[in-house]
Amino acid sequence: MTDEHIEHEHPPTRAAPTGPRLPGSYQRLGRVRFRILTGPNAGSESQVEVGRERTLRGGRNALNDIVLHDDQVSGFHFSLEFTRAGIVLRDLESTNGVFVHGVRVREALVDLEAVFSVGETALQVTGTDHVSVSLAETNRFGELYGWSPVMRELFVELERLAALPTSRLPVLVTGETGTGKELVARGLHERSARAKGPFIVLDCTALPHDVADAIVFGYNRGAFTGADADQPGVFEYASGGTLFIDELGELPLDLQAKLLRVLDHGEVSRLNERNKVRKVDVRVISATNRDLRRMVAEGRFRQDLYFRVLGKQVELPSLRERGDDVVRLADRFLRLVCVQLGLRHKEFTPSAHAALLAANWTGNVRQLRKVVEAAAQLTEADYVDATDLNLDMSSRATRPAFHASPLFSMPWEEALVDFQREYMKSLMQRVGTQRGWIKQASALAGMDRTGFVRALRRLGLAPAATGEPLD
Numbered sequence: 001m002t003d004e005h006i007e008h009e010h011p012p013t014r015a016a017p018t019g020p021r022l023p024g025s026y027q028r029l030g031r032v033r034f035r036i037l038t039g040p041n042a043g044s045e046s047q048v049e050v051g052r053e054r055t056l057r058g059g060r061n062a063l064n065d066i067v068l069h070d071d072q073v074s075g076f077h078f079s080l081e082f083t084r085a086g087i088v089l090r091d092l093e094s095t096n097g098v099f100v101h102g103v104r105v106r107e108a109l110v111d112l113e114a115v116f117s118v119g120e121t122a123l124q125v126t127g128t129d130h131v132s133v134s135l136a137e138t139n140r141f142g143e144l145y146g147w148s149p150v151m152r153e154l155f156v157e158l159e160r161l162a163a164l165p166t167s168r169l170p171v172l173v174t175g176e177t178g179t180g181k182e183l184v185a186r187g188l189h190e191r192s193a194r195a196k197g198p199f200i201v202l203d204c205t206a207l208p209h210d211v212a213d214a215i216v217f218g219y220n221r222g223a224f225t226g227a228d229a230d231q232p233g234v235f236e237y238a239s240g241g242t243l244f245i246d247e248l249g250e251l252p253l254d255l256q257a258k259l260l261r262v263l264d265h266g267e268v269s270r271l272n273e274r275n276k277v278r279k280v281d282v283r284v285i286s287a288t289n290r291d292l293r294r295m296v297a298e299g300r301f302r303q304d305l306y307f308r309v310l311g312k313q314v315e316l317p318s319l320r321e322r323g324d325d326v327v328r329l330a331d332r333f334l335r336l337v338c339v340q341l342g343l344r345h346k347e348f349t350p351s352a353h354a355a356l357l358a359a360n361w362t363g364n365v366r367q368l369r370k371v372v373e374a375a376a377q378l379t380e381a382d383y384v385d386a387t388d389l390n391l392d393m394s395s396r397a398t399r400p401a402f403h404a405s406p407l408f409s410m411p412w413e414e415a416l417v418d419f420q421r422e423y424m425k426s427l428m429q430r431v432g433t434q435r436g437w438i439k440q441a442s443a444l445a446g447m448d449r450t451g452f453v454r455a456l457r458r459l460g461l462a463p464a465a466t467g468e469p470l471d
């Protein structure tokens, strides 16, 4: 691991309005430089901005961060995720594969300067630059809570978006299921100039195809059998406020065309209402857990609609990327559910916290909330232990992909050291290296603190433990 992958926090310039002081800025990866060694673009060098999500995608399609003009490369071919442990290179189901040292890989942890090949092209990440980023000094945006730097960076972005004077700019909220996309939309509405107007949700998964037009555009009496009264559609209901279009990626192509028309013209006509158009003043916030860029490339989502709703994209990190937010959120949910259900106050044991940190949370915060709520009701004692949490094995952390280095052809002792180093790096990536991490990481590894610190030193990883004195 290089020090470049570690994030450094700086003290705030002002005190936080309430609660504990949270650092006011941090340094994170901001730019990646790379060089193309072979193929049609051989010799070219470029640099690409990296956002909060620290992931770049590459391929032939112009919507990629790294665009390659190579016929042997797929539209969306590979991704590079910059983590504390190194760079995770992934094959995005390409046709011709991704290769490291001539070995085809689906996922591999590579170091800076490693060379990998896609199609005829060999690429090398040659360097990274850090940027200083402001962090919110609070731990929430509306009902969305977060203490990790990545969440507090997001809160700054969201406060800025909410405060835009016209509050007309469309926003596309993306992220895995249960990451809080609807909370973002509600928060943006409630903190915008439209807060006094309505907040209407249109869930595209619950839109029966035969009545979808009627729901979206409204209708007048007699439009179809059973239409015995005039009825506004969701755009009219939302006028003066915000329309939250949830699961936008599920919208069939014919409805996408109609939606585009409303968004382009800012007006709707109800079914069975001739020669009348109604102006609507709506801010559209859309959400999806699908990869819309990819759907556009595959012709399953209209490109014009994609750019129309894109305005500003807000990508929510998965719960796995939020360090020990998982523990703080769990504590909060436990407190809340006990109060709501009139249960005795309960707390998690350290082993429950360790188990929560180790889980994979494919269902993200929604899954965490359900697990905590169930445990609170099923546990009679004052403490909720790891064994009280119904964390099935499928939600436990999946094994990290093996390093692309040839571990299996190394001498035994060398392979062991290599494995131990990877194991420690993976732990550091999972828990982060903020104050208190050694306690968490050693508990997860089932080691005492002294043995853990000794192992870190032996493996040459001690200088990376920036957040905390080792002795």
Ligand SMILES: Nc1ncnc2c1ncn2[C@@H]1O[C@H](COP(=O)(O)OP(=O)(O)OP(=O)(O)O)[C@@H](O)[C@H]1O
Pocket (backbone or CB within 6 Å): 143, 144, 145, 146, 175, 176, 177, 178, 179, 180, 181, 182, 183, 184, 246, 287, 288, 289, 329, 365, 366, 369
């Ligand atoms: N950061 C957070 N702080 C507190 N509660 C959260 C947070 N994120 C999500 N939740 C809770 O998790 C649940 C799921 O949130 P939400 O419905 O906003 O997710 P979503 O991303 O829209 O999910 P989906 O993609 O499945 O529609 C809700 O109960 C919400 O209150």
